[in-house]
Amino acid sequence: MVEPSYVGEVLFTAEEIQAGIRRLCGELMHTYKDKKFSVVSVLKGAAVFTADLIRQLPGDLKLNFIVVSSYHREQRSSGSITVEYMPPSAEFAGQRILLVDDILDTGMTLSHLQKEILLRGAREVKTCVLLEKRVTRTQPIRPDFRCFFVDNIFVVGYGLDLAERYRNLPFIGVPREATR
Numbered sequence: 344m345v346e347p348s349y350v351g352e353v354l355f356t357a358e359e360i361q362a363g364i365r366r367l368c369g370e371l372m373h374t375y376k377d378k379k380f381s382v383v384s385v386l387k388g389a390a391v392f393t394a395d396l397i398r399q400l401p402g403d404l405k406l407n408f409i410v411v412s413s414y415h416r417e418q419r420s421s422g423s424i425t426v427e428y429m430p431p432s433a434e435f436a437g438q439r440i441l442l443v444d445d446i447l448d449t450g451m452t453l454s455h456l457q458k459e460i461l462l463r464g465a466r467e468v469k470t471c472v473l474l475e476k477r478v479t480r481t482q483p484i485r486p487d488f489r490c491f492f493v494d495n496i497f498v499v500g501y502g503l504d505l506a507e508r509y510r511n512l513p514f515i516g517v518p519r520e521a522t523r
């Protein structure tokens with residue numbers, strides 16, 4: 344595939360991502376076995392990953408979304424997250440939740456949301472990310488499930504944006520305009 348001029352390097356091709364998701368689904372089925380769980384996906388970044396993931400999971404799955412903003416057009420975490428939308432507590436009460444996000448960086452987003460969902464009555468919250476950055480996290484959180492590790496560089500594509508662009512790329516890459 345010819346890389347578009349705005350992508351400096353492709354880290355994971357569309358095929359590699361799909362293979363990673365198949366492997367991840369195997370781990371999920373092994374962990375949950377016949378226990379019911381419901382998926383909560385963090386928009387917008389996890390939209391594409393979630394769409395592919397849930398279609399490889401068993402049929403009677405429930406899906407909810409949380410909307411957060413954290414990056415505010417920057418290439419670094421802004422240090423605070425804003426929850427723009429959270430489903431009603433009835434969606435979490437007594438349930439096993441699989442919280443799905445695109446990428447674990449400082450850990451602030453997922454640790455905050457994990458606490459919020461538990462406060463709303465979930466019996467368990469496991470975390471699942473497409474990418475785990477190799478960084479020193481500000482929050483002591485490790486994902487229960489991950490597809491891939493990435494170095495501490497800013498990546499785009501497959502749902503991940505740079506100032507709201509590039510979410511549509513079928514692969515994950517490093518934008519040329521990123522500062523490494």
Ligand code: 5GP
Pocket residue numbers: 385388413414420444445446447448449450451452453496497498499503504505
């Ligand atoms: P954290 O709260 O763990 O610092 O950051 C998690 C959120 O920051 C992710 O859900 C994602 O939206 C955003 N983020 C972190 N690293 C990157 C990156 O390399 N590229 C993009 N596009 N977003 C990132």
Ligand code: MG
Pocket residue numbers: 385386387388389444445446452
């Ligand atoms: Mg995000």
